[in-house]
Amino acid sequence: MEVRKNKNRGYQKLIVWSDAIEYYALTQEVFRKFPYDNIALGSLGESVSGLHAYRKSEQLPFEEFEALDSLAYK
Numbered sequence: 001m002e003v004r005k006n007k008n009r010g011y012q013k014l015i016v017w018s019d020a021i022e023y024y025a026l027t028q029e030v031f032r033k034f035p036y037d038n039i040a041l042g043s044l045g046e047s048v049s050g051l052h053a054y055r056k057s058e059q060l061p062f063e064e065f066e067a068l069d070s071l072a073y074k
Contacts, residue, residue: 019071019074022071023047023068023071023072026067026068026071027047027050027051027068030051030054030060030064030068031050034054034059047072048069048072051065051068051069051072
């Protein structure tokens, strides 16, 4: 992805910003499997709650849950 040079886009250099983009992309891969859900991923808390709910209902394999939960914690 090309990063445009603009002083107002300095946040794109932050590790937390790139981690948040990666977290969103990974959660989309998981939640895309559930087309009947409408989950707001704008809030980390909401997406983590969704991860726990899917894991508890055995709709999300442990390995996928662990990877996403670890990234959310980071």
